[in-house]
Amino acid sequence: MAETITIEVARYRPEQEGEPTLQSYEVPFNKDWVVLDALNYIKDHVDGSLSFRWSCRMGVCGSCGMTVDGEPKLTCATFLSHYHPGPIRVEPLRNFPVVRDLVIEMTDFMEKLQSVKPWIVREDDPAPAEGEFLQTPEQLDQYKQFSMCINCMICYAACPVYGLDPQFVGPAAIALAQRYNLDSRDQGEQERMDVLSQHEGIWGCTFVGECTEVCPKNVDPAGAIQQYKLAATQDWFKSFLMPWSKR
Amino acid sequence: MKPSTAYSQYHPKWYRTRVSTLWWSRKWSYLKFMLRELSSVFVASYIVILLLQLHALGGGPEAYLEFQQWLKDPLLVILNGIGFLFVLFHAVTWFNLTPKAMAVRLRGKRLPDVLVAAPNYAAWLAVSALIVFLLMRQG
Numbered sequence: 368m369a370e371t372i373t374i375e376v377a378r379y380r381p382e383q384e385g386e387p388t389l390q391s392y393e394v395p396f397n398k399d400w401v402v403l404d405a406l407n408y409i410k411d412h413v414d415g416s417l418s419f420r421w422s423c424r425m426g427v428c429g430s431c432g433m434t435v436d437g438e439p440k441l442t443c444a445t446f447l448s449h450y451h452p453g454p455i456r457v458e459p460l461r462n463f464p465v466v467r468d469l470v471i472e473m474t475d476f477m478e479k480l481q482s483v484k485p486w487i488v489r490e491d492d493p494a495p496a497e498g499e500f501l502q503t504p505e506q507l508d509q510y511k512q513f514s515m516c517i518n519c520m521i522c523y524a525a526c527p528v529y530g531l532d533p534q535f536v537g538p539a540a541i542a543l544a545q546r547y548n549l550d551s552r553d554q555g556e557q558e559r560m561d562v563l564s565q566h567e568g569i570w571g572c573t574f575v576g577e578c579t580e581v582c583p584k585n586v587d588p589a590g591a592i593q594q595y596k597l598a599a600t601q602d603w604f605k606s607f608l609m610p611w612s613k614r
Numbered sequence: 615m616k617p618s619t620a621y622s623q624y625h626p627k628w629y630r631t632r633v634s635t636l637w638w639s640r641k642w643s644y645l646k647f648m649l650r651e652l653s654s655v656f657v658a659s660y661i662v663i664l665l666l667q668l669h670a671l672g673g674g675p676e677a678y679l680e681f682q683q684w685l686k687d688p689l690l691v692i693l694n695g696i697g698f699l700f701v702l703f704h705a706v707t708w709f710n711l712t713p714k715a716m717a718v719r720l721r722g723k724r725l726p727d728v729l730v731a732a733p734n735y736a737a738w739l740a741v742s743a744l745i746v747f748l749l750m751r752q753g
Contacts, residue, residue: 464628
């Protein structure tokens with residue numbers, strides 16, 4: 368018989384049990400399989416009641432974030448062979464309420480994301496017919512890294528500040544705010560600053576730096592937040608020394 | 615969670631895990647962060663000692679001699695030794711963080727992290743060398 372590997376999956380069925388329990392499954396050990404392939408194998412061949420989110424299976428959609436052996440990971444980019452001979456423990460993302468099995472409740476993140484206006488804000492708001500906003504490759508380069516975020520929430524699962532204080536706006540939302548602030552076409556920096564200069568905004572961050580470590584897209588949210596803090600401080604000094612000047 | 619999450623308001627039961635008090639002991643990077651936070655206590659203790667030293671200096675030669683004797687207490691030497699290690703740790707991690715907070719660009723390209731951190735170390739070295747020079751000249 369072909370080699371197998373044990374996957375210990377956290378199950379939570381609110382109609383049956385008060386807290387999650389672990390259930391073990393044997394799956395074929397294929398060296399080109401990722402954890403998500405193993406979960407899909409379980410769903411298709413062993414236990415159809417297992418619930419988890421996934422979509423693109425290629426690191427673009429950001430749906431399949433889970434805790435694999437204690438670390439938040441995109442399961443579509445986490446190979447079984449890395450954990451050989453196993454067992455591999457798969458749990459839902461930390462710091463979020465669990466709805467069922469590996470499915471977490473993400474409304475909190477969605478609201479925070481919206482609060483920082485992650486879109487191009489224009490004061491003049493010209494009609495599309497007036498033409499496009501031009502941008503040089505250098506200007507694109509300013510924010511490109513932060514635009515790689517896929518909203519997978521893995522940084523929220525790694526952030527102890529968010530775990531301890533759910534009011535914290537969190538790494539991805541701040542990185543995306545910075546992505547639009549650094550965009551040459553955007554004029555919404557002040558509006559975002561009003562939200563993010565609050566205690567629950569950038570100042571909630573104590574720079575643990577784990578968000579950057581775990582990010583599957585190398586977005587560096589920790590860097591974005593610290594750069595934001597620097598900008599906010601300079602802003603404050605400017606308004607303190609030159610109260611007559613408007614930014 | 616805000617009350618506006620109306621569509622999920624009547625969800626039967628979510629399971630929420632509590633963050634354990636010892637969350638920082640689970641991982642080296644978390645522990646390193648906590649040690650860094652703790653280092654602030656030792657930085658503060660250095661400042662207190664410095665203030666005491668200035669106070670003793672103001673009190674005349676006798677008071678200063680007494681202060682120097684007090685500094686030689688083995689317990690204080692050990693405490694200062696531990697404090698020194700923490701302050702060193704604080705300084706090194708602080709300098710290593712600067713490239714994260716400052717995205718320095720030169721001709722449109724972002725400078726590598728090493729080049730942003732290096733001037734900090736250079737300044738540190740220069741100040742240390744100056745202090746050593748002043749101490750040697752007196753001794």
